[in-house]
Amino acid sequence: MSIYIFHEWPQPDELAQQLGNDKQAEIVVVTEKWPESLTARSSAGQNIAQLWLEAKVFWQQQPVFSYPFGDAGKFTLIQPQVYEQWCQFNPNMVSTTPEYSKFIYKPWLTLPTPIPVKSVVIIGAGIAGASTAFALAKRGIAVTVIEQHSIASAASGNHLGLLYAKISAHATIQTELLLASYGYSRALLKNCLPAGKGWLDCGVIHLDYNATEKQRNTLLAQQNPHSTLFQTVTKAEAEQIAGIDVPNGGLWWPYGAAINPFSLTEALLRHPLISVLTATKANTISRQNDLWQIDCQNQQKSFYLDASHIVICAGAESNSLYPVAGWPLHKIRGQTTTASLRSGATQIKCALSGNSYITPPWQHKLCFGATFHPNQTNDDLSVADEHFNWEQLRQWLPHLAANLNPNTSPQGHAAIRCDAFDHLPVVGPVGDTAAMLVQYAQLRLDKNYPVTQPCPWQPGIFVNTAHGSRGLVTAPLCAEAIAATMLGLPSPLSVRLQQALHPNRLPIRSLTHHQSFRLST
Numbered sequence: 001m002s003i004y005i006f007h008e009w010p011q012p013d014e015l016a017q018q019l020g021n022d023k024q025a026e027i028v029v030v031t032e033k034w035p036e037s038l039t040a041r042s043s044a045g046q047n048i049a050q051l052w053l054e055a056k057v058f059w060q061q062q063p064v065f066s067y068p069f070g071d072a073g074k075f076t077l078i079q080p081q082v083y084e085q086w087c088q089f090n091p092n093m094v095s096t097t098p099e100y101s102k103f104i105y106k107p108w109l110t111l112p113t114p115i116p117v118k119s120v121v122i123i124g125a126g127i128a129g130a131s132t133a134f135a136l137a138k139r140g141i142a143v144t145v146i147e148q149h150s151i152a153s154a155a156s157g158n159h160l161g162l163l164y165a166k167i168s169a170h171a172t173i174q175t176e177l178l179l180a181s182y183g184y185s186r187a188l189l190k191n192c193l194p195a196g197k198g199w200l201d202c203g204v205i206h207l208d209y210n211a212t213e214k215q216r217n218t219l220l221a222q223q224n225p226h227s228t229l230f231q232t233v234t235k236a237e238a239e240q241i242a243g244i245d246v247p248n249g250g251l252w253w254p255y256g257a258a259i260n261p262f263s264l265t266e267a268l269l270r271h272p273l274i275s276v277l278t279a280t281k282a283n284t285i286s287r288q289n290d291l292w293q294i295d296c297q298n299q300q301k302s303f304y305l306d307a308s309h310i311v312i313c314a315g316a317e318s319n320s321l322y323p324v325a326g327w328p329l330h331k332i333r334g335q336t337t338t339a340s341l342r343s344g345a346t347q348i349k350c351a352l353s354g355n356s357y358i359t360p361p362w363q364h365k366l367c368f369g370a371t372f373h374p375n376q377t378n379d380d381l382s383v384a385d386e387h388f389n390w391e392q393l394r395q396w397l398p399h400l401a402a403n404l405n406p407n408t409s410p411q412g413h414a415a416i417r418c419d420a421f422d423h424l425p426v427v428g429p430v431g432d433t434a435a436m437l438v439q440y441a442q443l444r445l446d447k448n449y450p451v452t453q454p455c456p457w458q459p460g461i462f463v464n465t466a467h468g469s470r471g472l473v474t475a476p477l478c479a480e481a482i483a484a485t486m487l488g489l490p491s492p493l494s495v496r497l498q499q500a501l502h503p504n505r506l507p508i509r510s511l512t513h514h515q516s517f518r519l520s521t
């Protein structure tokens with residue numbers, strides 16, 4: 001795999017010539033502006049020009065923006081003002097310079113020097129585990145995925161979930177993550193699955209369901225850079241798009257989609273370099289002779305797997321495993337409901353989002369909900385949650401609710417979401433908690449104390465979790481970031497994002513907030 005860096009936009013033909021047949025190349029363009037015109041004469045050049053036009057729709061002045069192409073390639077746009085900083089966070093791009101410390105003032109939020117990748121084990125086969133396995137496999141790394149139940153059976157087990165970016169009207173870190181991830185997931189989905197086979201290319205309307213949402217949607221609609229990504233629609237326009245009565249106008253996201261997460265997970269895990277062990281639980285992780293040893297259990301036997309690298313993608317159970325055992329993550333129970341349309345009833349043509357969401361039918365079932373119960377850990381379908389989802393739908397879209405066949409018992413899926421204190425995913429390399437708590441103990445007295453000691457890392461341990469209610473959007477790009485860090489390749493995330501998502505923020509916050517920490521091995 002090669003990396004090509006351009007400081008001005010290459011013409012598609014010129015790039016096609018350089019790339020030849022390398023469909024795994026990483027192309028980096030350092031640029032402030034989208035090019036006025038791109039000309040291509042060869043078909044390879046035209047393919048690249050087409051890809052750039054498609055990516056332009058999702059490119060929203062992000063400091064760093066990545067888009068997949070070819071078999072395993074990726075192209076990344078970087079704004080010049082963050083290029084130097086980005087290089088310093090991407091170890092293989094330039095050697096470390098004296099300015100390094102100017103940017104990386106929190107050693108626990110840096111990245112470890114990559115160590116040789118001999119064998120990788122991923123724990124958990126939800127969307128986070130599958131996309132991490134895929135991101136590594138497409139770069140030629142063989143991966144073993146361990147799943148205690150079956151693939152996409154926990155939080156990633158919904159009939160349909162929405163892919164769109166519920167962003168704020170301000171340039172928050174969440175907005176940057178969601179916009180960058182939305183474009184990435186959408187392109188990945190299109191590359192992996194034909195439309196209709198596991199996902200609906202139906203678009204999403206985010207309705208003005210209360211005064212706050214109306215204000216947010218209005219502010220967003222005024223922001224010109226986003227105009228190709230979504231448009232404001234009146235109630236009448238929304239009804240025309242959706243094909244049913246709706247209570248308000250809102251924002252129309254034409255590239256939004258409804259995804260069956262199982263189908264996407266399965267497609268990602270189909271890569272020949274990925275082996276999946278289902279009905280296999282990772283009980284403990286320990287360090288033996290410079291390798292990690294995972295004590296596994298299936299129905300027949302206990303056995304060990306050795307790994308130079310482990311990525312913990314265990315969703316709500318991530319913090320039951322050493323070396324992140326006891327880390328402060330929150331569990332939030334949620335249930336969606338599925339139902340079919342009465343025969344002859346008007347079809348709903350796009351997904352709708354408001355206080356809850358509803359999708360058009362896939363395999364004859366619409367999906368709506370979801371409930372939200374912090375600190376509840378029971379994942380059985382509940383009658384109370386089923387009633388709640390129906391009641392919400394009756395109040396929100398009464399005509400549609402009346403056109404659905406009632407269920408005689410709860411239908412749908414219940415699962416536990418995993419969330420962090422700041423509602424951002426937890427993504428990246430993991431420090432040695434016990435050593436960090438000692439080394440950075442001064443932060444307990446003064447959270448701004450200038451600590452300079454390098455971070456004590458757990459060599460080769462990564463985590464990709466806490467995707468909350470947006471894992472279909474955020475997990476695939478975060479998986480790319482993990483593969484890049486592990487292999488010393490350019491990250492698709494800006495430095496600001498890498499630091500905001502860094503796993504070590506959790507134990508260090510416990511330190512600065514004087515929260516007790518139960519370390520277990």
Ligand SMILES: Cc1cc2nc3c(=O)[nH]c(=O)nc-3n(C[C@H](O)[C@H](O)[C@H](O)COP(=O)(O)OP(=O)(O)OC[C@H]3O[C@@H](n4cnc5c(N)ncnc54)[C@H](O)[C@@H]3O)c2cc1C
Nearest residue numbers: 124126127128148154155156161162282315334470471472
């Ligand atoms: C009701 C509901 C509605 C949602 N709607 C949307 C939506 O519309 N759009 C959206 O983007 N997101 C939505 N989400 C969120 C999204 O589904 C999650 O963020 C995402 O599925 C999380 O994926 P994951 O891989 O991190 O976790 P999971 O899918 O939970 O996967 C973790 C896996 O790890 C396995 N595991 C755990 N411990 C071990 C162990 N020790 N050994 C082996 N395996 C282990 C588990 O069995 C599980 O399969 C929704 C979530 C819920 C619950």
